[in-house]
Amino acid sequence: MTATKPRLLFATTNKGKLRELRELVGDAVEVVSLADLPPMPEPEEDADTLEGNALKKAREYAQATGLPALADDSGLFVDALGGRPGVYSARYAPGDDRARYEKLLAELAGVPDDQRTASFQCALALVKPGGEARVEVGRCDGRIGHAPGGTHGFGYDPVFILPDKGRTMAELTAEEKSAISHRGAAFRKMKPHLLGL
Numbered sequence: 001m002t003a004t005k006p007r008l009l010f011a012t013t014n015k016g017k018l019r020e021l022r023e024l025v026g027d028a029v030e031v032v033s034l035a036d037l038p039p040m041p042e043p044e045e046d047a048d049t050l051e052g053n054a055l056k057k058a059r060e061y062a063q064a065t066g067l068p069a070l071a072d073d074s075g076l077f078v079d080a081l082g083g084r085p086g087v088y089s090a091r092y093a094p095g096d097d098r099a100r101y102e103k104l105l106a107e108l109a110g111v112p113d114d115q116r117t118a119s120f121q122c123a124l125a126l127v128k129p130g131g132e133a134r135v136e137v138g139r140c141d142g143r144i145g146h147a148p149g150g151t152h153g154f155g156y157d158p159v160f161i162l163p164d165k166g167r168t169m170a171e172l173t174a175e176e177k178s179a180i181s182h183r184g185a186a187f188r189k190m191k192p193h194l195l196g197l
């Protein structure tokens, strides 16, 4: 007899996140994405923490669909900018990912290497249809380069250097990224709770 796999909504509009989360979860659950459902309004990300926004997104999508929902709120925290863009990373500059990392490089022009430290941080929230909620966080430390490099990943990956590897996040394979990333770290803490759905 085969048990039915739990269904889980990956509540994100970001294709890069969706790809990474799908690979992380493997075939343990049946993944539903927003693209599989009728269009619904995007939650307003007006909390002042990643945890708050992740919970808000997961709650609203779980309520709207009746499915357990996993949402991700993440950002890049740059020490020389007092932690900016942080929780506002998606809204740091209008346009695409490239416009945002180009603005970051411009803002950091002239800042020496030892002051270019930064961290990617991720909050994952799981909300069940009954409202039960859980949040897990993950973090990855590195520094901002002087020019983009690499074609993998998404977002700010081309300008985020892993000092131990001497490569940017966008120069890693998907597997290498997930093994060390903020999202991979948060996911590994969340995984047991996904299997218990």
Ligand SMILES: O=P(O)(O)OP(=O)(O)OP(=O)(O)OC[C@H]1O[C@@H](n2cnc3c(O)ncnc32)[C@H](O)[C@@H]1O
Binding pocket: 011, 012, 013, 014, 017, 045, 072, 073, 074, 075, 076, 089, 090, 091, 097, 120, 153, 154, 155, 156, 157, 181, 183
């Ligand atoms: O809210 P959803 O629909 O999930 O999608 P989003 O792209 O708006 O996601 P966020 O609100 O969490 O904003 C995160 C920002 O940080 C960037 N980001 C998140 N994770 C990243 C990663 O692993 N590598 C590079 N950039 C990342 C991403 O490109 C966004 O600009």
Ligand SMILES: [Mg+2]
Binding pocket: 045, 090
């Ligand atoms: Mg967003």
